Amino acid sequence: MALTDQALALLHRLDPERAHRLTVQALALGLGPRQKQADDPILRTTLFGRELANPLGLAAGFDKHAEVMAPLLAAGFGFVEVGSITPEPQPGNPRPRVFRLPEDGAVINRYGFNSRGVERAARRLAGYRTAAGRGFVGVNLGKNKQTSDAAKDYARGAARLAMHADYLVINVSSPNTPGLRALQGRQELENLIARVRAALPDPAPPLLLKIAPDLTEADLEDIAAVALDAPLDGLIISNTTIARPASLRSAVKTEAGGLSGRPLFGMSTEVLRQVYRLTGGALPLIGVGGIGSGADAYAKLRAGASAVQLYTALVYEGPALIQRIKAELAECLRRDGLSDPADAVGRDAGR
Numbered sequence: 001m002a003l004t005d006q007a008l009a010l011l012h013r014l015d016p017e018r019a020h021r022l023t024v025q026a027l028a029l030g031l032g033p034r035q036k037q038a039d040d041p042i043l044r045t046t047l048f049g050r051e052l053a054n055p056l057g058l059a060a061g062f063d064k065h066a067e068v069m070a071p072l073l074a075a076g077f078g079f080v081e082v083g084s085i086t087p088e089p090q091p092g093n094p095r096p097r098v099f100r101l102p103e104d105g106a107v108i109n110r111y112g113f114n115s116r117g118v119e120r121a122a123r124r125l126a127g128y129r130t131a132a133g134r135g136f137v138g139v140n141l142g143k144n145k146q147t148s149d150a151a152k153d154y155a156r157g158a159a160r161l162a163m164h165a166d167y168l169v170i171n172v173s174s175p176n177t178p179g180l181r182a183l184q185g186r187q188e189l190e191n192l193i194a195r196v197r198a199a200l201p202d203p204a205p206p207l208l209l210k211i212a213p214d215l216t217e218a219d220l221e222d223i224a225a226v227a228l229d230a231p232l233d234g235l236i237i238s239n240t241t242i243a244r245p246a247s248l249r250s251a252v253k254t255e256a257g258g259l260s261g262r263p264l265f266g267m268s269t270e271v272l273r274q275v276y277r278l279t280g281g282a283l284p285l286i287g288v289g290g291i292g293s294g295a296d297a298y299a300k301l302r303a304g305a306s307a308v309q310l311y312t313a314l315v316y317e318g319p320a321l322i323q324r325i326k327a328e329l330a331e332c333l334r335r336d337g338l339s340d341p342a343d344a345v346g347r348d349a350g351r
């Protein structure tokens, strides 16, 4: 492309769901940007024992159906997380179900896991791997709305998609599926993780849990204890929030759903910091929520993240943001005399 300011302005005249579909289709047609140079070597890092050229990932929800992994990696992301994927196909909530809050640099979505199901996703992922796609791709699992035995759904997704995934995510933090977030309680989590683990092949990919930013200190203590005991291989912090900060100015701020973007940055970074402290740095954490600059990504690393992800800022800034964030992050590391992203992890976590 690259997606110029004019193209972005055009997309923003469309309904956000349509704009998103068009963007995915453009990427699938090979119209996306391609990074020409190798990443700055200072950005090199390892995640779950694999080397990444940079620690900036694309968060779940953009490539829900595992359609455009290769173009996203070619655009410069260090890793991509696809999903959430539910076992059976389901349509999600009625439209409209995603809203831009431009004055706030935010989005509210209530997609409710629109998914084409694990079989389609498995075919897509297998096709990517067959085409020699060796990029780092995480797979985020959801549950069908109608399923009462949630663990059964996550176990099914894990069993079906494990062989194609560099890591798997149990997503119990979407605000748009009734009862889902209640699975973040201690007993529910222990049971859920045990059942997913039992369904995994051997060897299994790393298993992560993605949590909400709206949890109490006691909830976080429970989650940290389960994560260390189970054990989990990592946590993703965080999903969207159901909170509506008083600072919001956009007209659609009262729409139901999960809020992402700039207003989520402080909350999600605080939860990340707390969980890093509670787990004593023993687990890799992926920091996500409101990243819009290299300084934001750097702050997540310093709060305890081993890698970071973003989504909402891309809606406003377009794909040029990927290069900008990486250049700024490299500058932050050099300024502070650090040798790589791992060197920054947890420096501001306090005790």
Ligand SMILES: Cc1cc2nc3c(=O)[nH]c(=O)nc-3n(C[C@H](O)[C@H](O)[C@H](O)COP(=O)(O)O)c2cc1C
Residues within 6 Å of the ligand: 059, 060, 061, 062, 064, 083, 084, 098, 107, 109, 111, 113, 140, 171, 174, 210, 238, 239, 240, 260, 261, 262, 264, 288, 289, 290, 291, 309, 310, 311, 312, 313
């Ligand atoms: C439109 C939209 C759809 C999303 N869908 C999912 C999803 O299916 N599964 C998931 O785990 N997170 C989903 N998320 C949450 C993001 O992965 C991320 O955790 C959150 O948006 C915070 O990051 P951001 O502020 O950089 O967007 C979605 C976010 C948005 C904006």
